[in-house]
Amino acid sequence: xxxxxxxxxxxxxxxxxxxxxxxxxxxxxxxxxxxxxxxxxxxxxxxxxxxxxxxxxxxxxxxxxxxxxxxxxxx
Numbered sequence: 001x002x003x004x005x006x007x008x009x010x011x012x013x014x015x016x017x018x019x020x021x022x023x024x025x026x027x028x029x030x031x032x033x034x035x036x037x038x039x040x041x042x043x044x045x046x047x048x049x050x051x052x053x054x055x056x057x058x059x060x061x062x063x064x065x066x067x068x069x070x071x072x073x074x075x
Contacts, residue, residue, distance in 0.1 A: 004025065006025055006066065008022050010022050013045055013055050014044075014046055014048065014052045016048025016052075017043075017044040017048055019043050019045035023045070024039060024043055024056060024059050025062075025063050027039065028060055032067065033060070034074055035060070036057055039056050
């Protein structure tokens with residue numbers, strides 16, 4: 001069972017770098033990543049053609065909604 005407040009969704013988000021949804025969410029949650037560039041640096045997702053950047057931004061918003069409930073501040 002996951003210790004994260006989100007489901008283990010292993011759908012591919014970044015096909016160029018073969019990075020899935022759960023890998024991105026874990027990195028955002030664990031490292032408190034705030035921007036797409038942070039996600040690219042830590043996971044390589046979005047580092048190719050960049051067509052997944054909007055999806056990564058959506059994932060950032062979803063994970064930060066959970067983190068803010070725990071008292072963390074994104075901005």
